[in-house]
Amino acid sequence: MSYKIIGAAIExxxxxxxxxxxxxxxxxxxxxLREIGLDIKTQVPVPLVYKEVKQDIGFRLxxxxxxxxxxxxKSVETLAPVHxxxxxxxxxxxxxxxxxxxxxxxxxxxxxxxxxVNNL
Numbered sequence: 496m497s498y499k500i501i502g503a504a505i506e507x508x509x510x511x512x513x514x515x516x517x518x519x520x521x522x523x524x525x526x527x528l529r530e531i532g533l534d535i536k537t538q539v540p541v542p543l544v545y546k547e548v549k550q551d552i553g554f555r556l557x558x559x560x561x562x563x564x565x566x567x568x569k570s571v572e573t574l575a576p577v578h579x580x581x582x583x584x585x586x587x588x589x590x591x592x593x594x595x596x597x598x599x600x601x602x603x604x605x606x607x608x609x610x611x612v613n614n615l
Contacts, residue, residue, distance in 0.1 A: 508604035565594035586613035
């Protein structure tokens with residue numbers, strides 16, 4: 496599944512290139528993933544449960560594929576350590592094993608794709 500997601504992201508990047516807002520890449524990638532037959536949800540709420548109290552504080556997954564793979568879309572000059580921590584935290588909060596952090600603001604998209612594994 497991650498192979499299909501990465502392939503769609505690379506095709507999107509070839510078409511649009513770097514420099515757009517995250518929202519443009521997210522919407523376009525969501526469209527392409529649906530077109531290739533993947534079941535996706537966008538802007539999926541992520542509740543935080545702290546000491547058995549559920550708190551809806553606005554965390555959202557950019558894209559969730561087949562209820563298994565988180566796709567976090569970025570369009571920044573350089574990914575910071577906090578971006579990796581954020582995605583790993585989302586994976587832990589949602590009990591998902593795999594996440595893809597994709598920064599579209601790179602000359603070659605393969606340099607902007609990062610797999611993040613939650614060892615549950």
